[in-house]
Amino acid sequence: MAEKNILAFFKSPEQAKEALEQIKALKLVDSSIDRFDGYPGDGVDRIMNPITSDFPGLGYLTLGGDFPDRDAGILAATSVSASGMSTGGEDNTITGRDILLTIVIEEEDFDKAMAIVQQAGALV
CATH class of the missing domain: 3.30.70.100 (Alpha-Beta Plaits)
Structure with missing residues (x-):
């Protein structure tokens, strides 16, 4: 069948x-x-401290992305969710499917x- x-x-x-x-x-x-x-990887497995500069970029810090190269991290940082200036919904929850x-x-x-x-x- x-x-x-x-x-x-x-x-x-x-x-x-x-x-x-x-x-x-x-x-x-x-x-x-x-x-x-929309972002690659399962996220980071450690807490990153922005004061010590122990993170490769904004996308890693705010989105928890595991980017394969520097360019992907830079592109993800352009997202309004990375900057915190806008959110998908209440309490920054995902509102899509x-x-x-x-x-x-x-x-x-x-x-x-x-x-x-x-x-x-x-x-x-």
Whole structure:
């Protein structure tokens, strides 16, 4: 039997988990829930002190980015989130859809799965 894929973007992990629980009743082959960000890496693993100058740039300090080279760090520092002059939402929370639910499902249940993720608030 053929398989189909769905990439559904949610605002919270809870929304994605709720949709996945409903989809588990169908012929689900594989699934994953991941958070993605516009900046590379998993963040820094130590506290950086701006007084001692123990940080490579503003993007590392305020965004927690793990940039592969100096140019990427400089470009990230141009973000309004890095400067603190603007935020995405209340308490600097992300207001977009940064949770990705990836589903591999049997073709016969594809339409049902699509309806479930859309009812759960996904952007597909």
